[in-house]
Amino acid sequence: MSKLILIDGNSIAYRAFFALPLLSNAKGLHTNAAYGFTTMLLKLVEEQNPSHFLVAFDAGKATFRHKDYAEYKGGREKTPPELSEQFPLIKELLAAMGIKQFELDGYEADDIIGTLTRLAYEDGGMDVIVVTGDKDMLQLVSERVSVALTRKGVSEIELYDPARLHEKYGLKPQQIIDLKGLMGDASDNIPGIPGVGEKTALKLLHEYGSVENVLEQAANIKGKLGEKVSQHADSARMSKELATIFREVPLELGWDDIRFQGYDRQAMADMFRKLEFKSLLEKMDLPAADAGTGAAETERLELDSMQRMTGDTLGELVDALPAVAALYVEVIGDNPHTADVIGISFAADEPLRSYYVPFGLLQDESCAAAGQVRDWLAAEDKSIAVYDLHRSIVALDWRGMKLGGVDFDVQLAGYLLDPTESTLTLDGLAARYGLPSLPSDEAVYGKGAKFQLPPEDKLSDHLCLKAAAVLRLTSRLKDALEKDGMHRLFYELELPLASVLAAMERKGFRVDTEELKAYGRELQARLEEIMQTIYDEAGTEFNINSPKQLGEILFDKLQLPVIKKTKTGYSTDAEVLEKLEPYHPLVGHILNYRTLAKLQSTYVEGLLKEVRPDTGKVHTYYKQTIAATGRLSSQYPNLQNIPIRLEEGRKIRKVFVPSEPGWRIVTADYSQIELRVLAHISQDEKLIEAFREGLDIHTKTAMDVFGVAEDEVDANMRRQAKAVNFGIVYGISDYGLSQNLNITRKDAAKFIEQYFAAFQGVRRYMDDIVKKAREHGYVTTLLQRRRYLPEIKASNFNLRSFAERTAMNTPIQGTAADIIKLAMVQMDERMKRENLRSRMLLQVHDELVFEVPEDEVGHMKKLVAEVMEQAIELDVPLKVDVDDGGNWYEAK
Structure with missing residues (x-):
């Protein structure tokens, strides 16, 4: 028996959006509705095994119903942009999953679905399940059509057949339109009869059966209810008509067009990676990223030799070390502080050759050649390229080995050249920069429970190819960094920061x-x-x-x-x-x-x-190549997420103490750094004046937005001003601000407009940066970090709007991230130059944390304030709050 599933796309997307917290991927693209929608689709396919599948969408605002009633759906609030931007993603997901989607101008998704349920009934031989959050669809229920209403967002459904419908409402399916005719539907702006709710409407229908019969018997209905029925008879008739699903839509769809033939697993995997649906990738056991076929390669990655070293042959590598220009450290496990190091491969050029050394051999204290290789690895007087310097240093350091003399990191370079690119694996970088495809780690090791080390010869070849790929990628990536103006950002900030982070993490807290x-x-x-x-x-x-x-x-x-x-x-x-x-x-x-x-x-x-x-x-681990804005993220454990808003949460910081007796914890925190960056970038006179004069910026904003004097700003005004200040930095919408402040979207939109009227320089900046992004295809921070925005020219309004908001906030957030990272590099240099014993332990957003000997506390407090405040020159002063205490809590 054939089974057809029909999804009300707009309804399910809305319910998924409001049911799940706002989620976003590394690009900042919101994904909660897409995630909820996808999990529901996967569950339906697994449980129902459909032969045919279609998702219907509303094509636009105007439908044939508007001709009869112009106010139809007129009361609906504008779709939040955080949801609008996800509709194109949902449609991409459907295509990847092999599920047909359809929309038609002038008609709603309900009408498309209603027509298909009629055709399925007439053709016979097909059961239908309609999935929606809209009770109107219950009018489609029949012996062959079940309607699944979503509950708890989209995670649960309640299935209605004629028996269940009668049990719940005491109605037949065709009476659902009578119910709507009497009670109306506020969400669609269908008026019904004023004052008649569901309970009253059901009572009338149980007695009279239909809208027409109710109107005919109005004189027999007692009291004010009878008067209302008589007065609003036309409204009831029109409401019933508006609620009736049109089932004669001219569809050019055959059953073969909507046949479900299974997922395109590679396309689905690519989409899940793009949206960072890691749990779904794991659950569906999807294939590894397609690194390309190498068809567009400009040269062959053919090695003259690949050798696996043994104790007897390791001397050959020692002799070749002066020519080695790249190496690859294979670390197995997510957390490099606890992961296993399998081995290291080395690559030299002219001729191109690679050497693989098992890690156990490198650790062999009785092997003289192994000692020479370890000394070479630690030496600073060499120039080599690696993949993921930070991870390599950490993993080796825990095993008693040092790594020095690294002047290039291909992963870090690839990240800077396109921070929104999710494929920063070595095979992904090789494909992206014109090298032949490398075997993926998943292809060599397997995945999840299937993971295992391959035979030694296969492992050796795999790692030799990786070292050779690092070598070949280096010149290409160096040229690309130079071309894009990120040479200084790479060499003066990101590359030295990798070593700083590794040292911080190894010290631990x-x-x-x-x-x-x-x-x-x-x-x-x-x-x-x-x-x-x-x-x-x-x-x-x-x-x-x-x-x-x-x-x-x-x-x-x-x-x-x-x-x-x-x-x-x-x-x-x-x-x-x-x-x-x-x-x-x-x-x-x-x-x-x-x-x-x-x-x-x-x-x-x-x-x-x-x-x-x-x-x-x-010993936390900072991911340096995750956030598109340049922010660091902390894992194992995440020390950036320790709660600070509630006193109970702040108390957790009491347990973080110095590692030496008599030492102190010193914290240094940038004050409102993103707003200061905004003032500099926008050149808004009021913002610049406020920061130069040391005014409280949220009070100043409240004064200008509400048009009041300083002494008239109350706590609520300041709270609202603070929300809009930071909301502007993060590209907040009226919907987002309304949620933060628990106010209506209309009031939130008015508040945002008042802000822009007061701070016209910020408005000009927002307009100008969008124009520049449209012209160049990217935006930059003050330190020239780029973020590409291909969607800025998209014909789809929602994608384009998302790119515009990203263009506005990336230079602000990205510059703030750059500044604190620059301060970290400079602090590390100053502490080494002055031979201080103090140690930098953490970066938590805009805060740096140190442990400091008692006799260095005074000096360190002055030094860290000086370095952080002078890390970069802006048109407004950078301000740093420095404190110390016996633990992290006391120092805050």
Whole structure:
């Protein structure tokens, strides 16, 4: 039996967007709706095994219904740009997954779906499942058509057949349009009969059967309801007509056109990588990135020789070391602090040859040649290229080996040349820069549970090819950096930073585990206190972590207003609880309980697992080539995410202490660096004046936006001004600002317009940078870091709008990231030059953290402020707040 699945594309995209938190990939492209949509598609295919599949979209705003009722859907708010930009992604995903999509001018997705359900019924032999978030679609239910209404966003569905529909509403499918005719639909601006809700409409239909019968019997309906029915008879008829799905759309689609023949696994893998759906890549066991066929190569990567070294032959490599120009360190594992080093391959040119040395051989203290290779690796008086210098230094350092004399990193160069490129693997870089395709690591080692080291000869050849690829890529990437004006950014900032990061991570940050455990006990005691308070308020004991039991307490026992329901009962998510907090003190205690429970599990128990027993420290790992803006990201553990807004979260910093007795922790934090960069780049006179005069920028913004004097700015005004200040930096939309401030989108849009009216230099900058991006195809930071924006000229409005917002905020965010990284490199140089014992331990966004001997504290506080404030010259002063304390908490 054939099975057809029809998806209401717009409805599902909307529900996925509002159900999931805003997610974005490294390019800054929002992906939450695309992710939710994709997971639903995968689940449907797995569970339903359809023979035919189609996703229908609305083609535009104007449909035939607008001719009869111009206000149809007139009350809808404009689609948030964070969602609009995802529709093209969803359509790309559908194409990659082999799922047909369709839209037609003048008609809605409902009409396309309705027509196809009719045709499927008439042709016979096909069962249909319609997936939507819109109850209007229930009118399509029949013996052969089931309608799946989404619940809990799109993660669950409720399936309706005629029996289920009658059980839930006491109606037949065709009566759904009568229901809408009577009660209307605010989301579509269908008026219905004013004052008639679902309960009343159902009562009328159960008694009279249809809109027409209700209108005919209006005189017999008692009281004001009968009067309303009589007065709004025309509205009811029109509303029923508007709610009726048109099932005669002229479709030029045959069943073969929408036949589902399975996924294009390579195309789907490419899209999942682009959107960084890592969990879905893993779940679907998708193939490795296609590194290309090498058809466009300009030269062959043919080695004159590839040799696997043994104890007897290692002397040949020693003799060849003066000619070696590139090497590759094979590190297996995500975290280089704990990963395995398999071996190192070396490449020399003219003739092109490679040597592979197993790591165990390099560590052999009894082998004289191995000692000579180790000495050569550590020497600074050489010039070699590598792949991923930072990772290589860290992995080797833990195993007692040094790596010096590196003057080029092909991964780092590839990242700078296009930071939005997700394929920075060596095989990906080779394909991107015209070399023949290399075998991917996945092809050689396998993936996930299937991972295993290949035979020694295959491993040797693979690593020899990698070293040769590093060598061949080097000249090409050097030329590209020079051509794009990023020579200084690479050599003076990013390359030296790799070594600085490696040294910071290797030093690590000591954690007082006893203090951490004590804080865990304190949290546990507070959790137990709050738990008892919750039981007292509720009048009974229950499982606080059970949404079902909590829902029964809040909504059945305490009779609090129901905000949202799910398939399994009442919703008790954070959004619901925040709205309920004013109604009962119990809700505030629940929110507090959840906050402390997360601190306990994530930051107490989680951090204890990350402390290395041999050092008593945590050794985070900074990813240098992830964010398109140039920001660093921290992993294993993520020390940039330790909460600081709540006092309970800030207390976690108390456990981070100096590693030497009598030493102090010194912190230095840039004050409002992104807003200062904005002032410099935009040349806005008011912003420049505010920073030069040392005014509080959020108060100044509130004064200018609200048109009030300084002493009239209240806390709420300043809070709103702060939100819009940082919102401008991050390209926030009216939707985003409305969510941050809990105000309407209309008020948020007005606020943004008031801001631009007050700060006209910022408005000019925003307009000018978009023009430049359109002209050149990219934007740059003050240090010439590039970000390409190919979508800036896209015909699709949503893609183009996303690129425009990215063009506005990338120079600001990117320059701020460049400045603190430049300060790190300069601080490292100054500390070495002055032979200080102090150590740089962390970078957390705009903050640097040091551990400092008592006798160097005064000097270091002056030095770090000087270096950070003079890292770059702007038209406004950079300001750094420097503090010290016995632990990280006290120093903040």
